[in-house]
Amino acid sequence: MKVPMLDLEAQYEPIKDDILTAMKEVFESKRFINGPQISELEKSVAEYCHCKHAIGVSSGTDALIISLMALNLQEGDEVITTPFTFFATAGSIFRVGAKPVFVDINPKTYNINPDLIEEKVTKKTKAIIPVHLFGQCAEMDAINEIAQKYGIAVIEDAAQAIGAEYKGKRAGSLGDMGCFSFFPSKNLGCCGDGGIVTTNNEELAERLRVLRQHGSKPKYYHKIIGGNFRLDTIQAAVLLVKFPLLDNWHEERQKNAEYYNERLKDSVITPYVESYNRMIYNQYTLRTPHRDELQEYLNESQIGNAIYYPVPLHLQDCFSYLGYQKGDLPESEKAAMEVLSIPIYSELIDEQQDYIIEKIKKVTD
Ligand SMILES: *Cc1c(COP(=O)(O)O)cnc(C)c1O
Numbered sequence: 001m002k003v004p005m006l007d008l009e010a011q012y013e014p015i016k017d018d019i020l021t022a023m024k025e026v027f028e029s030k031r032f033i034n035g036p037q038i039s040e041l042e043k044s045v046a047e048y049c050h051c052k053h054a055i056g057v058s059s060g061t062d063a064l065i066i067s068l069m070a071l072n073l074q075e076g077d078e079v080i081t082t083p084f085t086f087f088a089t090a091g092s093i094f095r096v097g098a099k100p101v102f103v104d105i106n107p108k109t110y111n112i113n114p115d116l117i118e119e120k121v122t123k124k125t126k127a128i129i130p131v132h133l134f135g136q137c138a139e140m141d142a143i144n145e146i147a148q149k150y151g152i153a154v155i156e157d158a159a160q161a162i163g164a165e166y167k168g169k170r171a172g173s174l175g176d177m178g179c180f181s182f183f184p185s186k187n188l189g190c191c192g193d194g195g196i197v198t199t200n201n202e203e204l205a206e207r208l209r210v211l212r213q214h215g216s217k218p219k220y221y222h223k224i225i226g227g228n229f230r231l232d233t234i235q236a237a238v239l240l241v242k243f244p245l246l247d248n249w250h251e252e253r254q255k256n257a258e259y260y261n262e263r264l265k266d267s268v269i270t271p272y273v274e275s276y277n278r279m280i281y282n283q284y285t286l287r288t289p290h291r292d293e294l295q296e297y298l299n300e301s302q303i304g305n306a307i308y309y310p311v312p313l314h315l316q317d318c319f320s321y322l323g324y325q326k327g328d329l330p331e332s333e334k335a336a337m338e339v340l341s342i343p344i345y346s347e348l349i350d351e352q353q354d355y356i357i358e359k360i361k362k363v364t365d
Contacts, residue, residue, distance in 0.1 A: 003343050003352045005304030006185055010347035015241060019191075022237040035233030041240055042196070045180070048163065048243075049172035051198040053205035056231030057212060060159040060181020063195040064092035064129070066229050067155045067177040070207045073098045073126055080120055081129040081157075082112040083312040084332040089131055089157050090313045098126070100322065102314045104329040108272040110134065110285070110339075113331070114142035121146065127153040132161035132171050134308070134341075135187070135280035136273055140166050140174040147175075155179060159195075162188050163250055165278035172198035177208075182239060187253070187282050188246050194235040252346035253281040256353065260284060260342075263357045267364040283308055284344035286360075291338050294363045298342070301359045306341045 012019070022037075029035060038056050046054035057063050068079070079093045083102040090100040101120050106113045110133045117128065128147055130138035138156075147154045154175030158164070161171040162180050172178025180186075182194035199205050207224075210217045215226030257279075261270045269287035273279045285308065288294060298305045312332040314324035326333065342356055 001352065001355045002302040003304055003348075003356060005306055005341075005343050006345050007347055008184060008189075011345070015245070018241045019238055022241050023234060026234045026237050032233050033230060035236070037233050037236035037240055038231060041231075041236040041243070044240070044243055045162075045196050046198060048170070048246075049178065049198045050170040051173045051178070052200045052202070053198065053208075055197045055199075055205060055208045055212060056236060057195045057197060057229045058231060059193040060179060060183060060186075060195040061088040061092055062229045063159075063179035063181065063197045064088060064155065064157060065095055066208055066211050066227075067179055067197055068092060068096040068098065068127065069211055069226070070177070070204050071127055071153050071155075076124060077126040078122060078124045079127045079129060080117060080125060082131050082133075082332070083314040083329055084110055084309060084335055085131040085133060085157065085313065086159070086309065087313065087316070088159075089129055090319065093129070099124075100313070100319065101125070102312075102322075102324065102329060102332075104331045105335065106139075107331045107335060109136055109138075109274065110335055111136065111138040112143070114139045114146065117143065117146050121150050121152070125150065125152055127155055129155045129157050130175070131157040131159075132164055134271070134285050135161050135164050135282040136271075136277050137161060137164050137166035137171055137174065140169075144175070153177075158198075159183075160186060160282035161280060162186070163246060163278070164280045167276045173200060176201060177204060182235065187249060187280055188239065188242060190235040191238050192232070192235060194231050194239070196231070249346040250280045252348075253284075253344050254279070256344050256346075256348050257281050257284055259350070259353050260286075260344075260357065264360060267361050281344050283341040285339050285341045287335070287338045288340070288364055289338060290363055291340050294360065295340055297363050298340075298356075298359060301355075303356050303359060304343050307336075307339060308341050310336055312336050
């Protein structure tokens with residue numbers, strides 16, 4: 001049996017006609033830029049994320065960049081984040097001229113450890129970017145408490161967490177701004193690149209909208225410098241077709257996770273979810289000291305898998321100028337050696353899961 005890491009064909013098949021109709025409408029309207037589907041999507045996402053505003057942008061990475069731009073950072077300002085995340089989280093901090101400051105993770109949830117944040121706050125700290133990794137929210141109460149104490153902004157990197165909840169509140173509504181990605185492998189993916197920023201702050205929303213179009217308001221008049229950060233109409237049209245199915249997809253992922261949990265709990269460390277979190281399982285990430293052996297065997301058995309993430313960001317070559325050494329953030333470094341993500345997509349069937357479980361147990365039991 002062959003099981004892919006993600007089966008976009010299985011997702012596409014039942015909604016093909018609706019997707020093609022929606023795309024055709026865009027072509028026939030010729031409103032490729034700023035078509036009415038954009039604000040329709042923004043309204044739906046804002047509501048879904050319990051936020052007043054949502055601003056469609058060109059990718060999850062650009063959502064992070066434009067959010068940082070909205071804070072008006074100066075050269076040398078510092079932004080605290082986790083090293084155990086996708087590159088874009090820290091890459092965008094560098095790209096707005098600021099300095100990433102890394103804080104180690106909680107080894108159970110893989111999210112930033114709030115107990116280690118305060119000692120890293122300086123006069124230059126302007127923002128904290130917690131990442132809701134794999135679809136589980138970070139410890140937002142503790143993070144917001146520190147942010148409020150020092151007057152620091154909080155930008156949620158919710159790229160993997162649309163619909164995730166923390167104590168009944170939705171990802172994207174837990175900080176000053178929430179950044180989402182519609183990259184095809186996220187729970188809600190478009191047919192290319194896309195993203196969105198959520199906020200409950202009127203002023204920030206207005207700033208984000210202006211920054212998205214070169215800082216222009218009215219057209220051809222620029223008080224601030226922005227960029228081209230627009231979401232394409234065609235992406236919004238595709239997302240509007242998929243959006244009503246999202247909660248169902250989340251539920252299927254949660255069922256698949258439970259199926260794995262029950263059968264793998266004595267063989268590997270299964271994902272730990274805080275009781276007050278709604279985890280949407282963008283990834284199902286297990287942990288074992290036999291990771292490399294397991295990965296090799298899964299590859300041989302044609303089972304899709306991935307290491308998110310093999311090198312924590314503080315040890316990436318491009319960040320060597322920051323001066324971190326091996327051993328500085330031990331939990332992130334250890335996790336990078338032991339984690340493995342396996343297929344969790346909604347369309348996965350029991351026989352596929354049984355096959356994956358059987359192969360995993362061959363290595364670990
Ligand atoms: C996917 C992802 C991003 C970037 O999103 P893109 O749409 O690919 O630019 C940022 N942060 C995290 C945690 C991600 O998983």
